[in-house]
Amino acid sequence: MIKKFLFLLLTLGLWSGLTQIRTTYAQFGPPGGGPGGPPGMGGQDDRRKKTEFTGTAEETPKGNGKVTGLLVDSTSGKPVEFATIALMNVKTNKPIDGTTSDAKGNFSLAKLAPGEYRLQYSFIGYKNKDSKAFIIEKGTVLAMGSVKLPADVRTLGEVTVTGQAALIEEKVDRLVFNADKDMTSKGGDASDVLKRVPMLSVDLDGNVSLRGSQNIRVLINNKPSTIVAASVADALKQIPADMIKSVEVITSPSAKYDAEGAAGIINIVTKKNTLHGLTLNVDAGVGLRASNLGLNGSYRQGKLGISLGGFGRAMYNRASSTLEQTTLVGGQPIRTSQQATAFDKPLFGQYTLGFDYDLAKNQSLTANIRYGTRNFVQQQSQLTSTFSYDSLLSMTNRDVNRKDLSNSVDMNLDYVRTFKPQQEWSISTQYSRTGLVNNFYADILGQTGELTARQRNLNNNTNQEMTLQTDYQTPIGTKQLLEFGGKAIMRQVDSHYQYQVGGSTGELVFDPTNPSGSLMYNQNIGAGYISYTYVTSNKYTFKVGTRYEHTGISAKANETTKLAIPNYGNLVPSINVSKSLKGGSTLKAAYNRRIQRPGLQQLNPNPNAANPQNISVGNPTLSPELTDNVEVSMSSTIKKTYLNAAIFGRLTNNAITQIRLPSDSLTSGFPAGSIITTYQNIGVQRTVGANVFFNTNITAKWSVNGGLDGYYMYMQGLTQGTDGKSVTISNSGVSIGGRLMSQLQLDKGWSAQVFSFFRGPNPQLQGTMGSFYMYSLGVRKDLASKRGSIGLAAENFLGNGITMRTNLNSPLLSQVNVNHLYNSNVKVTFTYRIGKMSFEETRRKARSVSNDDVKGEGGDAGGQPQAAPAANRPKP
Template sequence: MKRYFLLLLLGTLTTLLDPSVIYAQFGPPGGGPGGPGGFGGQDTRRKKEFTGVAEETPKGNGKIAGILVDSTSGKPVEFATVALINVATNKPIDGTTSDAKGQFSLTKLAPGDYRLQYSFIGYKTRDSQKVTVVKGTDLNLGSVKLPADVRTLGEVVVTGQAALIEEKVDRLVFNADKDITAKGGDASDVLKRVPMLSVDLDGNVSLRGSQNIRVLINNKPSTIVAANVADALKQLPADMIKSVEVITSPSAKYDAEGAAGIINIITKKNTLHGLTLNVDAGAGLRASNLGLNGSYRQGKLGLTLGGFGRAGYNGASSTLDQTTKVGGQTLRTSQQGTAFDKPIFGQYTLGMDYDLAKNQSLSANVRFGTRNFIQQQTQLTNTYANEVLRNMSNRDVDRKDLSNSVDMNLDYIRTFKPQQEWSISTQYSRTGLTNNFYADILGQTGELTSRQRNLNNNTNQEFTIQTDYQTPIRKNQLLEFGGKAIMRQVDSRFQYQLGGSTGELVFDPTNPSGSLLYNQNIGAGYISYTYVTPSKYTFKVGTRYEHTGITAKANENTNLNIPAYSNLVPSINVSKSLKGGTTVKAAYNRRIQRPGLQQLNPNVNTANPQMIMVGNPNLSPELTDNVELSLSSTVKKTYINASVFGRLTNNGISQIRIPSDTLAGAIITTFQNIGVQRTVGTNVFFNTSITPKWTVNGGIDAYYVYMQGLTPGADGKSITISNTGVSLGGRLMSQLQLDKGWSAQVFSFFRGPSPQLQGTMGSFYMYSVGVRKDVANKRGSIGLAAENFAGGVTMRTTLNTPTLSSVSVTNLYNSNVKVTFSYRIGKMTFEAPRKKGRSVSNDDVKGEGDGGGQPQAAPAAAPAGGRPR
């Protein structure tokens, strides 16, 4: 009986998901706006009438046939809708779809006068002239050309000579390839220009004031991104970034991670046919770069190969004045330091895609990244007890932050009919991290007295497999569901060594060695449903269930009791298109934020003994509820977007500073689940065309935050503290297209002081100006840009608790002038875009510091539901 029931259930589901059954009951999927079965809601009367065969069709022996082709390329238009309309009643009485060769036919037609209507997404709906069928007639209409429709459903595109910013139903898109001053830089230089984002002096990225975000590269995660977002962004060249997508309200298809949202960086890809080689180079006072990227496409096979390297050199100085209270004694520390950075970053990629069949494709990609960050520091420190000099120290420190990462993925996708597709994706990632320092400890007269070394080696690896399926339900609904499994492992090992002025370094018993083995397994499933009403409301609702199991050991054999947890995370997105190009959107979602590698790492890093860093392997995830409301509109030549948002986080992960009980005057920075964070804010930005060749865009970000958590009190017991504050930020950019291939751009950014639980992070600013000249019929370009050319940047940060107070000032000498050059070799021709396999998107780990998401306003905008490609 059970077997019979299961077979019956399977047969029912198969029938329901079979597009031929759906088409038989509800008619074929819609075409462009206003077409039969159209999903855009622009011809409500016709949409209601044409739900398959709207009236009883008289039978006969007539036939009408033809071939649908693209009016520009002449290639067949597959799966287009062909409706047969009775001229007398103006109602559809029959219909079909074109096949893989664009051919269609309508048979068993009774004599009469008819009109054919052709429609498909991306093409204008076209009506034929009246055709008359007489008994026994076979009419061959030959090739019917369909012109492309330049409109894109569900998008509001910024007007002006260059669409620098686009707003889609679920995300904002910044087209980085329109930005010339970031050329020769890295991804963090691009993200500084993106609305709603801010990037601090260390490269840490915030979205609406929160660093609790996920960063994807081409819709894929990377273990190096999970380890440290700031360092990962420096490995990605700005020249290879096509666009940046900011997704503030991800749907259920996305992993539940990223409390504030998701940032998806899309690199440049092409649908070119042939062989090409691109060269990008730059030289500057603070950094130089060289990149080579090639592509080859012939027939069913496409290959890409790329390499990029960037070397930097920069200086900085800092002062620190902090006071701590330990055991009834007040200690004050004064420190002066200098630093010189010599980072080298590289990234190398190899990609392949192959068409297995007309409706099946396979893609694979390997990306290797490397980072070699070396910093030389000097630290002059005086420690006072009750204002009496207690100790003087002088340290020369060499820091080495090294990493090598590899990401490999294999993706397969099969398309059954328009809007119905199934994909399976796999990915393996591994990153090796080395975070060491070596210190010479000097006497008051500068002689070498002792030496210290910290060795910290980490590996972070994960394997992911996921599958996704989507299918239309009637003409205005879309169902999506899928599952995913992630197996993740972190292994960290560390030790300290000491030595005199000469001789070997030996194990330091006062700073014992240790290790952390952390295994995390995640199983997830989701379901999402999209419904578009005739009145142009789009509803996308879904829910995602995730179960996380953790096993962890410290020092090889000490089990850490970290319980498993399960979360149900719903999401709701609603949009409404109004007259005059105005769109209103509202959204709610719940997000999870799991701790990242550096937040878990228990290694005690005393590269600066007055500012010690240590992770916390017992961290729990945080949960955040988000709501937002936005409105966008185009008024004449100006595009405006305004939004308000609210965020409530429980069990929030945050940095905590506490006095050290072993090193006099030192402060330990670690991570804890502090408690509650409540944030409300607004974002306003605009883009306007002053002339067809001159655009100006900018925006203002503001938010208010309330934080509450625990911190040690003067008596050693934990006390509850809170802090509130307002943070303001803004940006302004102007682009000018000149004659004879010249262009110019200016950019400026400012972020005000940011409140933290125990104090305030200082404000900072940056600005740049650049010019570029296209050469050799736009095959190449030469550019010149200057950044912060009037001086460096100074940032002041303050901390205040019952047990400590601190003021640190950092001066970064980041003035820069750079020359850039690019050139393209090879001859290419355009071909139609190929459907690639979907890719793994692990956006579920908290960082330190899609192309898809939601469907467009209509699931007819294939592929709807937009799983990140």
């Protein structure tokens, strides 16, 4: 049925495109259109397409007059190509003709009838400019000479900002949070920024959820990284908040994107220098629980651009937890009580080097290298008491040193060739490799503090992938866009682990009850897609497409044991429809199917027993889950307030679900009463929800924004019953979250911001994860000429941190876990920019690889923008 519907839509769209409904200039405005429009259809990137004036607001009288001229940049003197020139009737102030400048900045308007006119010049990145009125008589040939267009500095947020830019923008296929307008997250990392983004929530461990689902894909500048594939939470801690320009949330990705990410795609866009010259930015911060230092430089001259950056962050946090649990082992209840304290000392670093070069006027080459490092060291003390009925079985005190270390390298080389405006072909390549070390070293102490035993776990993993991708797009007329392409991903996971134990002497030997193990996991993906966009004359936008992905898997455990994991293929359709309504409102509807492949840690068979009461182990035989998504949303602007509301639904089969089972020491090698957490494809999830958010400007200098998110989730799966057989269990619940932020611009360069966030209890298959909240307050003072700033921010400064309570229940276990994070913080931030800069027109970048296909742990994508409704496009 879906295939027939897609075929019908494509057929109707192509037929309508061939009929070419001729639309008036007064309806659609000049080329360049409104923000969010597709290339070739009046979108923001459609700055190079000439306009065919087939009809106007008033009939254009014909004559033999002519006007010529040359458009140049007022600063550099370079020609401004493909800018819009509108011929305006002085009496009616309406456009009656128009054209665009050519590749050398020249323009010409011919066959002009006698009359009084003026010209209006416009182009993205420049201020609109009007000529003086002039008179055309019969046979007049008027040369306007060189017309200098001044740069619109308001579009360069890193140079001079006049007024307040919108913190939240909604485009046809995504929501954009402009993070560079958020001052309280400075000195933090990407997880601090994502807490402020509508529809997203971030838990205490840094795991990100979109509308209640952690099945998302996180991209950085439209590109994946193997460190993200290993752990989204870890990757976010490596990205400095000061370098994030915006966060894009795509809840209904088109066929162009990889089919992964059941709930959607999050694309983190870092700041890019579009200036000309040599610059150096310094970002520093000192706080009670974190300090950071970043240096970023760039050089741009002629056809070559070079950027070099480095960032480091040190953190120091305390945390404590209590655990009360009861498990049934062999039909007997085992009660466990544990108190733990921890001190975290993580270090994060990121270093980047990038080049871009214009091979020719219509060809460009881009290369980037990124190196990231993570050194997470935790010292933990665990006091555990185990009881059978009311009798004390054992009491142990463990001093644990955990080391989660990683280093990642991402290299990409991208080429793009433009044949004509918005007709282009690109080739993108990427190599990514991450090395992961997850070790712990534990001393088991007696009641008087003497060493009684020692334990050590060594776990080394390598995750690497190679990607080759090619894409082609071409406009069909003025209201259609066709895109298609192919992609190949070769991915390899190599994991090795071993345990060592020792007695009271401390000498370590290999543990015979927990033998060494390994996993070799190869995954090869081939994909192809086609996507078609059509904008109708009555303000509808249709974007339909389909994508097919074939996944081949070969895996071995312990070097020789082959794992029977079947290959699979998936057809992934997508439909996006938007309609512009009266009063500037927009209505959107979407359907898509997504797949979710298991992530590295979900596959890793190494039992992680740093805390022997909560042991985690992956499952290398996991298969992907499939999700069908539907959503309807509406946005509108009422005076100074922007409102957006959406309802959505998700149905997931074969869901990858966390399952917790009690350990039996006779069979598992772990203490009786401990809990083993693993993953299985045994779940069904049904989710319905809604979200609403607003952004209002109370005055020109005072803005407030916020929103509420809520959903109802039903889950069903299998677990072990009291008789040892599998039983079906289910759970359901409602979760509500929200955020509120206010920004105030004061005199003499001062500004202030307050932010608050909360997330209610979150239902899980075997219980409920607890609620938590956070808040912050920040002030900032801009330095002279806005070359830098000094800021002061405080987080969770009332009380003594955050407490989160989690309850788990099943036929064999009952657990209450209370975590307390001492995250009160005060920090001072400092930024400064050195160097001379001048405006340079935006350069077309080569497309880059975007692997949106691996499930994150703990649970532009920036792609092609869609057509903007005609009513929202600017008029000349």
